[in-house]
Amino acid sequence: MLNNKVISIVGAGVTGLSCALKLAGSEITKGYTIRIFENGDKTGGRAHSIKVDDFSIDLGAGRFSPALHPNVSKLVSELAENIEVFPFTKIAHPHPQHTGLKEVLAQLKPKIFNSDNESFFQFLCNYVGSEKSHAIINGLGYDSLFLPQISPKIGYDIIEKHPEIQCFSDNSSYEWFNLVDGFSVLVKSLYERAAVLGVEFYFEHKLVNLQTKSNSTLLEFSGSEQQEIWHNSTYTILALPPTAMSSLNIDFPDSWSDYTYGSIPLFKGFIFFDHPWWQDYNLENKVTIVDNPLRKLYFKSDKYIFFYTDSAYADFWQEETKKSENEYINTVMNLISVALNISIKEIPWPVSHKFKYWPNGVEFALETSPEHPPILSKNNGTIIAASDAYTSHCGWMEGGIIAGKNAAEHLLKKLEKLAVTERDKLISE
Numbered sequence: 001m002l003n004n005k006v007i008s009i010v011g012a013g014v015t016g017l018s019c020a021l022k023l024a025g026s027e028i029t030k031g032y033t034i035r036i037f038e039n040g041d042k043t044g045g046r047a048h049s050i051k052v053d054d055f056s057i058d059l060g061a062g063r064f065s066p067a068l069h070p071n072v073s074k075l076v077s078e079l080a081e082n083i084e085v086f087p088f089t090k091i092a093h094p095h096p097q098h099t100g101l102k103e104v105l106a107q108l109k110p111k112i113f114n115s116d117n118e119s120f121f122q123f124l125c126n127y128v129g130s131e132k133s134h135a136i137i138n139g140l141g142y143d144s145l146f147l148p149q150i151s152p153k154i155g156y157d158i159i160e161k162h163p164e165i166q167c168f169s170d171n172s173s174y175e176w177f178n179l180v181d182g183f184s185v186l187v188k189s190l191y192e193r194a195a196v197l198g199v200e201f202y203f204e205h206k207l208v209n210l211q212t213k214s215n216s217t218l219l220e221f222s223g224s225e226q227q228e229i230w231h232n233s234t235y236t237i238l239a240l241p242p243t244a245m246s247s248l249n250i251d252f253p254d255s256w257s258d259y260t261y262g263s264i265p266l267f268k269g270f271i272f273f274d275h276p277w278w279q280d281y282n283l284e285n286k287v288t289i290v291d292n293p294l295r296k297l298y299f300k301s302d303k304y305i306f307f308y309t310d311s312a313y314a315d316f317w318q319e320e321t322k323k324s325e326n327e328y329i330n331t332v333m334n335l336i337s338v339a340l341n342i343s344i345k346e347i348p349w350p351v352s353h354k355f356k357y358w359p360n361g362v363e364f365a366l367e368t369s370p371e372h373p374p375i376l377s378k379n380n381g382t383i384i385a386a387s388d389a390y391t392s393h394c395g396w397m398e399g400g401i402i403a404g405k406n407a408a409e410h411l412l413k414k415l416e417k418l419a420v421t422e423r424d425k426l427i428s429e
Contacts, residue, residue, distance in 0.1 A: 005032045007411070008219060008231060010207050011239035012038035013045025014397055015385050017190040018404030019239055024197035026408075028415045034198070035231070037205040037221060043191045046361070046396050049182025052354065055303060056182035057270055059356035061396040062086075065176045068161055069398040071405075076179065079189045086176035087285035088298050089163045093340065095289050097139030102168045104128070104136075105159065112152035119148045120155025140165050141289035141296045143311040144264050149366045164287050164296055183397065205229060209249055210236070212380045235414075237407050239385045241363045256376045256384060259365045266361030267314035269307050270354040271332060276302040277348055281340065290339040293317065294332070297339055305336070310361070318357040329353060362396075363388070374406040383407050 007023060009016045020036055023029050048060040063086040066073040076083060091098065108127055115123050124133035137145045141164060145155055160169040163176045179186060195201065202221075209220035217236050221229040238245060242261035245252045253260060278284065283299040290297060293316050294307045309317060320328050329350060337344040365372055376384040385407035388399025 004234065006231075006233050007032050007034045007235045007237070008217075008233035009034070009036045009237045009239055010219075011045070011244075011385075012036050012040075012043040012191070012201065012203075013239065014047055014187060014190070014400040015045075015388075015404040015407075016237075016239035017043060017187065017194060018401045019237055019385060019408045020194045020199045020404075021190060021197070022405055022408035023411065024194060024199050026412055028412050028419065032234075033200065035200045035202060035233075036194070037202045037207065037219070037231070039204070039206040041203050043201075044184055044187040045400075046358065047183040047187045048356065049179075049184035050354065052270075052272065052304075052352075056180070056184075057304070057306075057354065058178065058182050058184075059268055059354070060358070061183050063163065063176050063178045064397060065161075065163070065174050067171075067174045071401040072397045075190075075401065076177075076186065079186065081186055081189070082180040083177045084180050086163060086178045088287040089167060089172075089174075089176065090286045091164070091167070091288060092283050092286040092299075093288045093290075095139035095291075097135045098168075101136065101139065105156070105168055109156060112156060115152045118152070120150045120152050121146050121148075123152040123155070138291050139289060140168070143295070143309070143313060144362070147264070147311070149262060149364075164289065202231075207238075207240075207248065210382070212382070215381075217381060233381075235381045235383070235411055237383045237385055237411065239404060239407065241360065241386060243360045243363060245384070245386070250382075252384075256378070257373070259367050259372060261363060262366045263360035263363040264311050265314035265318070266358040267309050267317040268356050269317060269332065271305045271329075271336075271350045272352045272354075273304070273348055274351050275348070278305065281342070283340075288339060290335075292335050292338055294335045294339055297336065307332075314357065314361070317355070318359075321355060321357070375403075375410050377410060383410060 007029065009020050016036055020034055024034050046060040049056045049058050064072040111127070112123065121133055121137065124136060128136070137143070140159065142158055142162065144150060145158060159165050160171045166172055166174055204224035205221040207219060208222050211218040211220070215234070217233045219231045219233055219236065221231070223229050242253065243263055276284070278299045279302065285299065285301055287296060287298045289295065293309065293313045295309045295313055297305065297307050299305055320331055333347060333349070334344060337347060376386070385403045388396055388403060
């Protein structure tokens with residue numbers, strides 16, 4: 001499978017697909033074979049939707065705001081995907097800390113510019129004390145705000161760019177949407193467009209090793225039956241998050257960047273009933289934030305209830321799912337009862353459920369500087385796009401698209417410069 005002009009992209013999530021489309025659509029790559037290698041049996045990465053009855057649910061990325069995610073919004077429009085309002089900007093049963101919270105956060109915000117060397121939690125403690133700071137973050141529902149690497153600036157970014165709590169910022173009027181058929185349909189459209197442009201896809205190919213030669217890289221993959229598969233590549237783009245690259249033999253991140261990387265787990269749980277009982281409590285299309293492991297509880301029209309947690313509570317739910325199905329559901333239902341102050345006897349038992357645990361759901365640079373380079377590269381022809389972990393943007397899909405385009409633009413400039421050099425050489429001869 002040797003070819004003198006091969007561009008290999010490892011990772012078929014939105015980053016890899018966005019990168020491939022930009023490369024394949026350029027005249028500069030004419031004559032190159034573009035290949036995407038994917039560990040799984042389908043495209044998508046963290047854009048993962050499934051069908052339940054006659055509707056789709058997003059187990060991964062599942063919402064976007066045109067004001068905050070222009071690349072996602074543009075792509076959705078170009079592909080003519082059906083969208084619907086993501087309504088969860090209305091909080092039911094407000095948390096005790098919500099009263100006056102917007103005013104408190106607005107008063108403290110000007111002070112963040114002198115607080116780069118402390119965490120968001122410590123920043124709050126400095127002004128309102130430890131007890132009040134704990135209560136505020138509990139009321140916001142995103143436990144990642146407790147992490148020591150979350151700076152005051154990033155903390156405010158999280159608050160301003162999430163629909164459930166944007167009401168505590170100046171972004172309270174931002175609209176949010178999701179795809180009627182789920183984000184997987186968007187990724188499928190990207191895959192189909194890339195295939196039409198001649199991009200080759202290789203599924204169930206897990207990258208395990210890279211061997212750099214003078215003018216190419218030999219990629220070693222493990223196949224579905226654990227067999228070794230080799231591909232030669234002129235240029236290689238790793239469209240993978242940091243945790244996926246830590247097992248490769250590339251000395252990442254030490255020999256690539258001065259930045260280090262971390263991640264937090266996420267958990268989504270969906271509960272389905274034979275009738276929408278929550279409508280009797282005026283909860284339809286609302287979200288509530290509670291001080292129990294459910295954290296954020298959403299009531300989706302007349303279809304289902306779901307909850308979404310991060311950090312330690314995501315791990316908590318992963319452990320709960322290892323118990324019997326009845327024990328897991330019993331825990332969920334009891335916590336819903338507590339969250340809504342409704343007797344468990346008044347809530348019907350679910351007819352089915354789905355869940356997804358993402359051990360590295362969000363990946364990010366531990367350093368809080370906004371000056372992270374758009375890509376990482378070496379002279380051997382290898383480029384790291386590394387998903388949304390390398391962008392300053394708060395959003396899986398948006399950050400992934402930006403990262404993929406950045407990697408493609410970097411390689412195109414390199415190929416264009418090479419073409420000019422070769423042309424000048426021919427002229428001089």
